[in-house]
Amino acid sequence: MTDKEYMDQGEQYLIHTYNRFKIVLDKGEGVYLYDVNGKKYLDFAAGIAVFALGYGNKEYNDALKAQIDKLIHTSNLYYNVPAIEAAKKVVEASGLKKAFFTNSGAEAIEGALKMAKRYAYDRDKNSDHEVIAMNHSFHGRTMGALALTGNSHYQEPFGPMISGIKFAEFNNLDSVKALINEKTCAIIVEPVQGEGGIYPATKEFMEGIRKICDDNDIIMICDEIQCGMGRTGKMYAFQHYNVKPDIITTAKALGCGVPVGAFVAGEKCCDSLVPGDHGTTYGGNPLATAAVSKVFDLFEEMNILEHVNEVSNYLEEQLDKLVEQYDNVVTRRGKGLMQGLVLTTPVIDTVNKAIEKGLLVISAGSDVLRMVPPLVITKENVDEMIEILSQCL
Numbered sequence: 546m547t548d549k550e551y552m553d554q555g556e557q558y559l560i561h562t563y564n565r566f567k568i569v570l571d572k573g574e575g576v577y578l579y580d581v582n583g584k585k586y587l588d589f590a591a592g593i594a595v596f597a598l599g600y601g602n603k604e605y606n607d608a609l610k611a612q613i614d615k616l617i618h619t620s621n622l623y624y625n626v627p628a629i630e631a632a633k634k635v636v637e638a639s640g641l642k643k644a645f646f647t648n649s650g651a652e653a654i655e656g657a658l659k660m661a662k663r664y665a666y667d668r669d670k671n672s673d674h675e676v677i678a679m680n681h682s683f684h685g686r687t688m689g690a691l692a693l694t695g696n697s698h699y700q701e702p703f704g705p706m707i708s709g710i711k712f713a714e715f716n717n718l719d720s721v722k723a724l725i726n727e728k729t730c731a732i733i734v735e736p737v738q739g740e741g742g743i744y745p746a747t748k749e750f751m752e753g754i755r756k757i758c759d760d761n762d763i764i765m766i767c768d769e770i771q772c773g774m775g776r777t778g779k780m781y782a783f784q785h786y787n788v789k790p791d792i793i794t795t796a797k798a799l800g801c802g803v804p805v806g807a808f809v810a811g812e813k814c815c816d817s818l819v820p821g822d823h824g825t826t827y828g829g830n831p832l833a834t835a836a837v838s839k840v841f842d843l844f845e846e847m848n849i850l851e852h853v854n855e856v857s858n859y860l861e862e863q864l865d866k867l868v869e870q871y872d873n874v875v876t877r878r879g880k881g882l883m884q885g886l887v888l889t890t891p892v893i894d895t896v897n898k899a900i901e902k903g904l905l906v907i908s909a910g911s912d913v914l915r916m917v918p919p920l921v922i923t924k925e926n927v928d929e930m931i932e933i934l935s936q937c938l
Contacts, residue, residue, distance in 0.1 A: 548581050566900055573600025576919050576926055578905065589930055590905045594739075594771045594883070594917035597798035598843060605801060605839055612835035620826060631834035634841040635809055638780045639793055643815040646807045646829030646837075650770035650796030651685030653806035656823055657792045658689050658731070660810060661764040664817040665730035668762065674730035675709040677721060681910075683740035684733070684768055693733055695741070716746060718753040725757060731764040732757065736782035737772040742910040743878045743885030751786040758791070764814055765790040770806070774798035775844060775920055777881035778854040785880070798920070803836035849920050857881045859924050860916075863931045871938045878913075882920055885913040898937040904930060 546554075548569045555565070571581045576599050578586045591597065598605055612627065619625050632644040647653045658676065665674045678684070680695040691699060692706040700706055709728070714720040715738060732754055738744040758765040767790040772782040774795065779785055781793060791813050796806030810817075827833075844850070864877045864884060875887040888895065892908040899906050909915040918926070 546581075551581065566897070568900065575599050575601065576922050584903065586900070586903050586905050587926065587929055587933070588905045589916045589918040589922075590907045591798075591917055591919045592802065593797065593907065594776060595797045596802055597774060597776070597849070597920040598801050598840070598847075599919040599921045602801075602843065604843060605836070608835055608839040609803070609832065612832050616831045618827070618830045618832070621824065621829060625829075625831045625834070627831045627834040627838055628829040631829075631837035631841070634838060635795065635799070635807055638841065639795075639809050640784075640789060641793065641809045641811040641815070644807045644809045645818075645823070646805060646834060647796075647825060648804055648806065648827050648833075649685075650794060650806045651687040651690045652825070652828070653770065653794035653796055653808045654684045654690040654693065654733075654768065655687055656818075657733075657766050657794050657808040657810075658693070659823055660792060660808065660814055660817050661731035661766060663822060664764055664814040667817060671728075673709065673728060675711060675726070675728045677711050677713055677724050677729060677732045679715040679734055679738070679741075680712045681715060681738060681741035681744075682733075682735055682768075683738075684770075715741070715744060716750045718750055718757075721754060721757060725761060725763075729761065729763055731766055733766040733768060735768045735772060736786065737777060737880050737883055739771040739883070739915075740909055742887075742913045743883060743915060745878070745880045746786070748786055751783070751788050755788040755790075764792060766792045766794070769793045770796045771917070772880070772883055774840075775849050775853055775881075776883045776917065778850060778857060780844075780850065782880065799840065800833060800836040801840050803833050805833040805837055807837075847921070853881055853920050856922060856924060856927065857884075860884060860927050863927055864916075867931070867935065867938065870935075874938060879916075882916075882918060882922070884916045885909055886916075887913055895934075895937050899933060902933045902936060904933040904937075906930075906934070 551569045569581045570578050572579050576588055578588050635644050678693040682695040684690040684693045692710050695712045711724045736746050767783045769781045792810045794808050868874045873890045878885045892914050907915045
């Protein structure tokens with residue numbers, strides 16, 4: 546079949562919830578993807594910040610193949626070894642206490658929200674609690690996660706949203722304080738807003754939220770789904786700040802391509818959910834958690850955090866040169882290998898031009914060109930990306 550025939554068949558049989566780019570990807574090697582015609586693309590999207598280790602990592606692939614031959618699924622009615630090993634690693638990496646594995650980031654958000662509400666219910670026996678989220682945030686497409694997403698465009702067709710969600714301004718602590726009352730049970734924040742435009746939180750904002758939560762017995766939730774797993778140069782982005790949340794959500798690069806997420810809780814609330822409160826059939830199955838366990842091993846063996854800090858400094862320098870060079874590039878924002886360029890020209894035009902020239906980049910919001918490459922990119926890959934992007938700008 547030709548690529549057009551594949552795309553036509555896709556439109557026939559797939560529900561049209563994505564305006565997909567006109568390429569049909571076939572295979573990957575390292576930091577490159579290839580379409581069914583054999584055209585090569587430098588990947589600075591990584592499946593939306595997922596494929597941190599690049600494509601074709603032999604140790605990762607071998608670990609999955611071995612688990613497939615051994616045991617794929619058991620349900621959570623029984624213990625399984627990969628889930629226990631993976632839970633230990635994600636708990637130790639986050640500095641928290643207990644984990645619950647899910648199938649996606651949105652499910653991790655749902656679980657974190659339920660845990661915060663259950664904690665508050667145990668505290669005061671009321672069930673009308675409120676949650677504070679941030680404007681321009683993005684937490685997922687399921688109904689609970691959607692209710693927490695601070696963008697009415699995503700919500701309008703699916704109302705009414707669940708009640709008790711209030712929205713503050715990101716990096717504006719006074720706007721958070723103004724919403725606090727006796728019903729507030731949680732504050733949720735992305736340490737680096739992703740879909741909202743690649744905005745890092747300020748140190749004062751994160752420390753301020755932690756103090757508000759401590760003073761009022763409120764659960765602090767950090768959404769680390771996109772900015773976590775080494776992308777900012779720390780295993781989790783909150784670790785750049787002098788805070789520790791009560792709950793984090795993690796997914797995307799957690800499994801490096803295998804669909805898996807988790808919410809991880811600290812001492813304060815990790816035992817709030819009890820048998821019967823929450824569950825999942827597939828979550829934490831041996832195949833998914835074998836992937837998680839191997840990802841943590843490879844991060845350590847490959848010194849991923851050290852590498853990210855080194856190559857991200859170089860990436861920032863080269864992107865800053867583009868800001869100086871081109872009138873349609875306003876500024877650069879980001880942290881580590883989660884970077885955005887604010888453009889005055891339509892972002893989608895630049896994305897499409899880049900695809901034509903063999904570079905995959907994506908957008909964040911209406912005016913930000915987003916770069917979230919595999920964490921194993923080199924300075925040479927950065928140079929190649931800059932050369933192509935310069936032609937597009």
